[in-house]
Amino acid sequence: MREDILLGGPGAFLSEELGLALSERVLAYQAWWEAEGASLSVAIDRLGTPHLRQFNSAGERVDEILYPPSYTYLLSAGYSAGILYEVTERHDWRLSFLLGFITSYYDPGLYCPYTVTFSAWVPIYKYYTGARREEFLSLLSRREPPFGQGATWMTERGGGSDLGAHVGTQARAVDGLWYLTGEKYFASNVGADLAVVAARPEGAPAGIKGIALFIVPRERLYALGRNYLVRRLKDKIGTRSVPTGEVELHDAEGYLIGEARQGIYYILEVLNLSRVANSIGVVAHGLHALAQAYHFAMQRRLFGRFLVEQPLFRHELAQHYERLRWAGALAWLTEQWLETVWLEKPPYSERYAFFRLLTHLAKFWTAKVALQAAQWNLEVWAGLGTLTEFPPERLVRELIVTDIWEGTRHRHLLDAWEVLRRYPLLPRLPELWDIGAVDPYLLGELERALALPEEEAIPFIEPLLTRLAQAIGALTATQRSYSVLA
Ligand SMILES: Cc1cc2nc3c(=O)[nH]c(=O)nc-3n(C[C@H](O)[C@H](O)[C@H](O)COP(=O)(O)OP(=O)(O)OC[C@H]3O[C@@H](n4cnc5c(N)ncnc54)[C@H](O)[C@@H]3O)c2cc1C
Structure with missing residues (x-):
């Protein structure tokens, strides 16, 4: 284990351990976080949920989220560094994700607004052909403030895993418009703007x-007023730097x-897309x-x-570090596959199926590791770790949320199993992935x-998929190769 890497921050891990090239821009962004961003992020976490102002002075419903100015400053730093426009203008996913890694080192909640913005941009870019295409795309691609913000809202009261049963929002078409x-x-x-x-x-x-x-814009385009209402903001244990609310349509x-x-x-x-970013x-x-x-x-x-x-x-430190290195390699391998398949449309290729497999493995396993x-860090700080005045508890809170959103562990295990x-x-692994030498004994199991039969396989799913995720991560980390075969 390289202790100098732990002292060198996220950039050192990316370049020295994972073999990823970092530009001056990424290094400057890390330096900004060290100098300013990190302390602002702590303050925002302590401040808790931003304020929801529902009515203006004339008594009209406005549902505005009031942020501390430091929040806008913090968020703008990532936008200015190119976390969004590098994707929308140059399709440079790698650079955007490197900036995301730096952001999340300090504040994984803050990475959410960027992630959901590019995750909203992609389906509009790929599939929306309506008259407002350019307007919507350019809103989410702004290089200068005010930056356009996106969001991705699927989950309803009944639950997020089983969207088929629980999405009850109705859409009706009237004269060529949907309501x-x-x-x-x-x-x-x-x-979000959209x-x-x-x-x-x-x-x-x-x-x-x-x-x-x-696509649901914040403001109505064919009438005056808000297009969606915010019933309340959630008071969350973690990821407090992104407001999460209940929306009425x-x-x-x-x-x-x-x-x-x-x-x-x-x-x-x-x-x-969001799952790759989460990993x-x-x-x-x-x-x-x-x-x-x-x-x-x-000390x-x-x-x-x-x-x-x-x-x-x-x-113990060396063990955690090693597993994190493998988890990092798995996440970046998945990112490389995303770059390769993100423009595919249904019906997808077998390569897309492999990307899906990697995405499910990476989401559940990286979150767990x-x-x-x-949790181990909190244990190391022991009594002090249990006090809210010291930093370890926040990291646990943040990572409990990131383990659950974008799909829980059970969902990813079952979905990865379904792909397989x-x-x-499995027999095609060497053709899909140039390392391919996963332990034949594990592949046989x-x-x-x-x-x-499906139910009989249940006890084996988590242990086997955990080993598969770890094996792919370990091999990738050793070879430092993220390449994708044609
Ligand atoms: C802070 C936060 C922000 C969020 N933001 C968004 C957002 O912006 N947009 C959005 O759409 N959603 C959002 N979500 C919702 C999130 O995606 C869901 O919480 C997640 O998908 C799980 O859904 P659920 O909480 O309703 O649990 P449920 O789906 O009700 O699941 C309950 C339990 O059942 C388990 N389970 C599910 N299927 C099976 C099975 N077949 N066998 C065994 N166990 C199973 C689950 O793993 C879980 O443990 C957010 C969640 C959080 C916590």
Whole structure:
């Protein structure tokens, strides 16, 4: 384990451990976070939920989110560094995700507004052909303030895993325009200029196939006033730097993206993008936890020497670090695959299926590894770790949320399993991925479990997929190769 990397911040980990090239811009962004951003982020976390002002002085409903000025300053730094426009103008996903890694090292909640903005931009760019295409795209691509912000709202009161059963928002067409009525129960980056929203067109079939994806701007474009209302803001334990609210849609103007009957594909594309970002972000925050543990251990003395010199501490730190390195490699491999397949449209290729497999593995496993690192950091700080005046508790709070949003562990395990059952990817691994030398014994166990009736395979799913995620991460970390075969 390289201790100098823990002291060198997120950039050192990216370049020295994962072999990723960093431009001056990424390094300058990290220096800004060290000098200014990190302390602002702590202050914003302590301040808690921003304020929702629902009525203006004339008594009209406005539903404005009031942020501290430091929040706008913090958010603008990422936009100015190019976290959005590098994607929208040059399709440079790598640079955007590198900036995302730096952001999330300090504040994974703050990475959410950027993530949901590019996740909203992509389906509009790929599938929306309506008259307002340029207007919507350029709103989300601004280089200068005020930056346009996006959001992705699918989840309703009944729950987020089973969207087919629980999306009840109705969309009705009148004279060529769509009007949406319903509510969204977890709506992050609420207050966004424009959200992509899951809704069910009148007469559409029940279940997942009947859901379409719509663009919902904050302001009505064909009438005056707010297009969506914010019922309240959630008081969350973590990711407090992004406001999450409950949204009401009362005949809100909606702009249908692509074909209504293909909506579920667009929704899954949106979610998969955010999942890649989440995987990258949690590794960064987990790394922050290990750096905190290391700093603490350098000044804590017990039994005649510093904690950092105690063999048991060193052993545990090295174990967490190694797993985080593998998790980081898996996340960046997934990112490389995203770059390769993001323009694909349904019906997707087998390569897209492999990307989906990687995305599910990366989302659940990176979140788990990072949360365990944060819990261990709190344990290292021990009594002090339990006090809110010290930093470890925040990292745990942040990582509990990032483990759940963008789909819980159960969902990703079951979805990864479904991909493997559907597509014969395991024998094709060496052709899809140039490392490909996953332990044949593990592959054999997977094949045997996949051949079992679904319910009988349940006990094997998590242990086997955990080992697969770890194996792919470890191989990638060793070879430092993220390449994708043609
Ligand atoms: C801070 C925050 C912000 C969010 N922001 C957004 C947002 O902007 N947009 C948005 O659309 N959503 C958002 N969400 C919602 C998020 O996506 C959901 O919380 C998540 O998908 C899980 O849904 P749920 O909480 O309703 O749990 P449920 O779907 O009700 O699941 C309950 C439990 O059942 C488990 N489970 C599910 N299926 C199975 C199964 N087959 N077998 C066994 N167990 C199963 C789940 O893993 C979970 O443990 C946000 C959530 C949070 C916490």
